[in-house]
Amino acid sequence: MEEIERRMQFVFTLRSNGVTNADVLKAMESLNRENFLEGIFQERAMENTPLPISCGQTISQPSVVGLMTQALELHRRCKVLEIGTGSGYQAAVLSRLARRVYTVERHMRLARRSRELLQKLGLHNITVVHGDGSKGLPEQVPFDRILVTAAAEDPPQPLIDQLRVGGIMVLPVGQSHAVQTLLKVTKTEEGINYAELGSVRFVPLVEGIEHDVLD
Template sequence: MDDIERQMQFVFALRSHGITNADVLKAMESVPRKDFLEGIFEERSHEDTPLPISCGQTISQPSVVALMTQALDLNRRCKVLEIGTGSGYQAAILARLARRVYTIERHRRLARRSKELLHRLGLHNITVVHGDGSLGLPEQVPFDRIIVTAAAEDPPQILLDQLRPGGIMVLPVGQSHSVQTLIKVSKTEHGLEYTELGPVRFVPLVEGIAHDVLD
């Protein structure tokens, strides 16, 4: 199977998972997932499955990346905060759809690698921060959108406080070792509105900065 066929199957798989937003599909198609993988996993970049990256983390399956991105309802005016940079794949998708993306990673090695890769790909509207994502980024508030790529038991209040009125947060919630639920939180003038988007499984949201052996 050649790359064009794989790409067509890739987009078809996204559509079959309910991804209908044309801008999201275009962004997913224009960002090669292969660039964010290493070694033997590069050959599996078109598979709709999570795959290992360094520091014991994973790159999410494309259908989940697309679903979370679609739920954010992005436009070119949006300033976005991502908690959990990982490989930088989700941030690269967001950068195609938003004005500015700030992304926080607790593993120094991942933050450094993602920053270099995203710069190399010409995505200059992304700022990668090595830090404690559970604290958000107070110096840049408010955010129009917040996406959390790690599971919390409940939407963290400290992050909700950094979301502007009218903003949207998308994150998985639930116990770290069971199936979690992906939810969309809309911050309205009347309070918070919650929408369930389906079952998912993410690594848990961890406080603090990681102390990697080869940091």
């Protein structure tokens, strides 16, 4: 009963923070965030807070994951690109709502761990790529949706170029040391539309790749 109550509280917290899409709530309720954390942080999995993971990165707080996912307006035919795999949690949520998810991680250690975990969880519509996310994934264009989980000063042009007309990109923008703005970018025949969704704080989007020592 305690586990059921914890999940109910988890969903209530998401709703209280503006995550109202039923499909997004169902997807997040179906995934145990504990699987994407390690050590002492696993017992804090149901908290609505960012937590540390390997390579100096973080797993985003659940309400931010929910709001970003909700803003993408996903449907089952969507082909999605995620920049910044991290723990794999956001990719797992996306995989419940989209046809195909490609996720790019610059840290080799995180990419390998996430790939193994997502396979273990049976989420076979996710492809984890170790690469430079700032360049997107040109070999798989175009994408219906793009989600960036690291902050750039402006929406990167390579990612806008890889978005299908009619597509949506959600990303944090702003200086890494200041409060950032969550931005929803919609690509239309006439041009690019921008909508601000609120204040967030993410690690900065960094160019290049890291060949971390694997443990």
